Amino acid sequence: MSRRLLDYGPSALLLECEDLPEALGLLPLLRGEPNIDEVIPGARTVLLRLNAHVDDAQRRRLLTMPAMALHETESAPIRIEVDYGGEDLAEVAKQITSTPAEVIRLHASQIWTVGFCGFSPGFAYLQPEHDWLHVRRRPVPRTRVPAGAVGLADSWSGIYPREGPGGWQLIGRTEARLWDVRRPSPALLQPGDRVQFVAINES
């Protein structure tokens, strides 16, 4: 068994999982556990902020509880329309030895799953079903990336919720509002959500 529970100072634990699907499959169960204030997913871990001592029995439970299969938690994918005309489309095509049209097809023809959020509010790290678009980050980050820019880095895809600096390879842009504090649920994408990108500039 490769799940591990790592001490994270006096009031937190890091649950290291086999992979992202296991971490996501444990989220709903961990949120129901006693003594845990907050559950924060990472790329293959779940950080547990504690409000009380976790005893040996609970530690054993955290290490052995079966993760829910993702199809038990998932609903219909969220559709995000993308105007694929990003400045780095040609660079991405070059890195995977392909064409811009093929990059678009590979991006829009699979389901992406929100693994975790970070970088800025509402920025979701999206994991692909297939590692077809594995690219290096830009050697020098851009100082200004517009809100709605759709990017790639390593095997992740992500959408910049607001204008700011960023080093991901940009392949398109969406009008979808990723983050809006006036909405009851400010983040469009949350861990475990699934995303289907839809090309809106296909000729």
Next chain:
Amino acid sequence: MILIVDTGPLAVIEDLGRPGLAHLGVPPSGAADRASCGLANRLVGNDEIDAVIEVTFGGLIIAADQLHWVAVTGPPTQLWIDDQPTASHAALPLRPGQRLRIDPPVRGVRNYLAARGGLQMPKTLGSRSTDVLSGLGPAPLRRGTTIQVGQPTGSLPGIDVAPQRVPSKDLEVFPGPRRDWFTGEAWARLVSEQWTVSADADRIGIRFEGPELDRRIAEELPSEGLIRGAVQVPAGGQPLVFLADHPVTGGYPVIAVLSDVSADHAAQLRPGDHVRFHG
């Protein structure tokens, strides 16, 4: 109502922040030195959740249009009401037309000003805190800003003055989740050598300068959750301690974590300070 006459280098509204939203990418934010923020509120009979002004390196001047009870906490510092010197860590009546000025602290960085009734600013995601990383919450205070003060909810405490706490430069650390990604010597250096606070220190975190902390495992770490007080070691081997406005996830290993009390003390470190971590 309180008028901001001058702000000093940085004055921001803070309360206990936005805990519980990290899974959406929202930093916890809130007062960098939570103990000092709590004491300021208690000295004027406020709730712990009331908003205060976090003053960085002094220089804040406020004026009152009616009687307001205020208290300033944090590192020891000199206050002035008009031209009269007065004490921090005490509830003070600020009368209509009077001005309160906060000098820069001799040691430490951040002072906290509470007003009886609490500072009323619009809330974002349940908090009035300014988050300098994500841009959530009110903008840093500017000259001429006016702040409404709420109705008192509790009575003034039956004490005149609270003890002052000199910021400590001995910080308590516990092992972090990736201690085993570093060599045994790296941990030994962390808890035995002297570390210097670099100029790169703000509400997000503090970079330290000292001996390099060598990795045993060199591979890239998939991003994982961060907490206040986490001691992360980015490429380059120099540790970085995260404070209130820290990013919620990071891709470098966390070797150690400060105790809650030490995280408050870390928020009072200034560039050039020498620090020791005790494991």
